[in-house]
Amino acid sequence: MATASAPSSFAHLPSSRHELAQRWELAREPIADASSGPKLRYLVGELSHLAEPVRRPFRRIEVAPAAEIRTVMLLPGFATHPIRMRYMARQLERAGHKVKRWGLGFNFGPTEDNIRYLERRLIEVHERYGREVHLVGWSLGGLFAREIAKRHPDRVAKVVTMGSPFSGNPRANNAWRAYQFVTGHRVDQPPIQTDICDKPPVPTVALWSPRDGIVSARSACGRACERDRAVALRCTHLGFTYSPEAIGAVLRELDAA
Incomplete structure (x- = not known):
């Protein structure tokens, strides 16, 4: 099955001064309630990511052969490219897993087009390898x-x-203002029909960290009805893609039934 061309990652970025002004107003919206992101000290802690290129050559992650080979699709974070998950992909491949990119380039938020593309991408990978995708x-x-798992x-x-x-x-x-500026919609009003809190009807595991400087620990951990299990780690938000602890946690989830 051939996958249709992926929609451009940059298609919904501001293209005029008027649209730019609208995006700026979205980013400047006042906070309507008491909710806030992680504390400033955790946000500052994310700067440790800058030293990662220096530390990485001296780090060796022990990777055991996979108990069973899995097909894995990695989906990058907001405003990042799949290349940011390449280090994790290499460690999963060392264990023997088949690791696939999501195929959309930069992640600049949801649209109906990129959700439909991801559905087709999932179907293609599933049919190519003949097994369910992690x-x-x-x-x-x-x-x-979570969204494409709900649909397929x-x-x-597993998610x-x-x-x-x-x-x-x-x-x-601590990223919702940037999100609204880039996407052009409010963070609580995505342009797709969904309830992000609803648990997909497949095993769903949430890795979260109390040291996360971007996303609230409560938001990433979730309630019992919103995921099957939650696993606490001690990495930063940016560290989820490269810390030995996070990579080890993902490998254990792939080995689990």
């Missing part, structure tokens, strides 16, 4: 993973989210 989504990528539960083995804000107030994070 979806691993970082931050906003985890919301995409027969093709998804693993990493620091994804699927629970509680959509503004309980």
Whole structure:
């Protein structure tokens, strides 16, 4: 089955001064309630990511052969490219798993077009390898993973989210203003019909961290009715894609039934 061309990642970015002004107003909206993102010290802690290129050559992650080979699709976070998940992909491949990109380039938020494309991408990967796909989504990528799992539960083995804000107030994070500027819609009014809190009808695991400087720990952990399990880690939000702890957690979820 051939996959249709992916919609452009940049198609819904502001294209005129008027639209730019509208996006700016969205980004400047006052907070209507008491919800807020993680504390400033955790946000500052995200700067440790800048030292990652220096540390990485000296790090060795122990990866055991997979108990069973899985087909995995990685979905990147908001405003990031799949290349940001390449290090994790390599570690999963070292274990023997088949790792596939989501095919959409930068993640600049949901649209009907990119959701439909992801559905076709999931169907293509499922049919190519003849087994259900494990979806691993970082931050906003985890919301995409949950959504396509709701639409095609027969093709998804498990959803693993990493620091994804699927629970509680959509503004309980430190990125919602940037999100509204980039996407052109309010964070609590996505241009698709969905309830992000609803659990997909497949095993759903939420990896979260109390040290997350971007997304509220409560939002990423969720309530018991919104996921099957929650696993606490000690990494930063940006560290979900490269920390040995996070990669080890993902490998364990792939090994689990």
